[in-house]
Amino acid sequence: MTEPHVPRQPQAFALWREAQDTRIRTPLGGIYYLLAWLLTWGFSNDPLALLAPGLIGLGVFALLLTLRLLHRLPDEQTPAALQRWLNHHWLLILSTALAWGLAHALAQTHALFSSSAIIATLSTIAFSTALAFTFSMRKKRATLALLLIYLPGLLSLALDWQARHAVLITLSFYLSYLLLALNRSHREYHNTLALELQLLDQQERLEQLSRTDSLTQLGNRYQFNSLFPVMVANAQRQSQPLSLVLLDIDFFKRINDEHGHACGDTCLSAFAERMRQNFRRDSDALLRLGGEEFGILMPNTPLEQARLLAEQFRQELEREGFEVPGATLPLTASLGVGCYDMRHDSSAEAFFKRVDDALYQAKDAGRNRLQLA
Known part of the structure; x- marks a missing residue:
């Protein structure tokens, strides 16, 4: 926090910290969405018969990963610029969540994915768990991302209630746990941010004292x-x-x-x-x-x-x-x-x-x- 480019105003610092954390945490997830789809497609009953959806999924997840990697933080560290960057990056996160939710639903409903549907389900659990703890900075947006990952697959399982109700009920319970965990993770993140802001304020006061004559309150x-x-x-x-x-x-x-x-x-x-x-x-x-x-x-x-x-x-x-x-x-x-x-x-x-x-x-x-x- 002593680096000169770090914003000093509380609002700007909070957005800067959130943008930094988001940027650091986002590339790894994008890579694993792509790998999970390759595994789901590659271990399906007949990958060649699923060539069209396989390539479409590959292109979508590769594009989303590329966009994440290319979306650099703004040079301007103003609240408006940082908020704009966060809005655009969350759009990529939500788009990736929706793409995986649809991929999971496809793996649950298409007969040729029967041998790899479990891979898609396990990946859904892994991605949603990571999202609840990694992107808890914005609770409403993270909640929406969890729902986009889960709801398409849950809906597809509900359509085959007789055969899939056990998996459906288990995933629903786990989703409820993730929502509670997200709420706790959100509080912990902002508690840590509040401590950082207090430290920044104390540091600013000490620097101000070091530059100010105590008697006259002029610069020293x-x-x-x-x-x-x-x-x-x-x-x-x-x-x-x-x-x-x-x-x-x-x-x-x-x-x-x-x-x-x-x-x-x-x-x-x-x-x-x-x-x-x-x-x-x-x-x-x-x-x-x-x-x-x-x-x-x-x-x-x-x-x-x-x-x-x-x-x-x-x-x-x-x-x-x-x-x-x-x-x-x-x-x-x-x-x-x-x-x-x-x-x-x-x-x-x-x-x-x-x-x-x-x-x-x-x-x-x-x-x-x-x-x-």
Whole structure:
């Protein structure tokens, strides 16, 4: 479940898991339907006299097997695509079940199959048992498949009640057992799926925690180190602007020293909330890089637009300050703003250093100002 192509949304993951299980389990059954028909036909009283139905059955089961094998999972892992694939594959499963049900009925009614009718009956028992435990993901569809396998043969046995009632009654009892077993297998499958979804959710929470600063709920340095080179590579490949804003709270140590670390933590949280209010676009990545240093990654944002947003933030911060019980403390920040430029930035590290240098120029020039890189 840690592979990148595995869907993370619960609905998509449940469909992905079902599609994977269906795809893995389906080829073997298709092969044995074909072999069972070859045995039923080959051990009949006179295979040559049954050449036409034998070849027709051979063609049908070979075609269904081929279609199963060729029906590949979709590249797109969306719920709609996965559901579509499952619907189409279940159509193949149900068609195979109906084809075998008709083959079993033919073996029970045609006189030339009298010596191999037992093979068809045993195969019906084997296929229905496998289906009840293998394809229990969808109970209604699996129930329909069981009925398609069984009912044609049961009907043919009922037509010869006097001679076949014992086999008919035995198969009917076994069908009732399979329906109960299917119900239990269905519950067990979905219980296991629920556990997988819980594990996936826990894994997602842990990964989220590893990428999130616990105090400010912004992305942390680990997330920045993961996002930044990817965004730079995308900007280079797509020739789209990528702006970076680096912010440093001015004289933050003074707040800690004069008002305590609890007040300092509250200040950091308030600063992060101001960032969220000012940089509201879903595409922007807001991060705490460490201590009182913050960063904003702004894809598809030219330098002037990033400068205007950053300057607006700086001015609002200066104007509003930071509220503490009984007073309003001055709260300002120094900012470095830059836009990725292939002519000047040989790498993501070079781009970051250029903007970081601009931040330090703003601090050296007296703080509470913005410096373009």
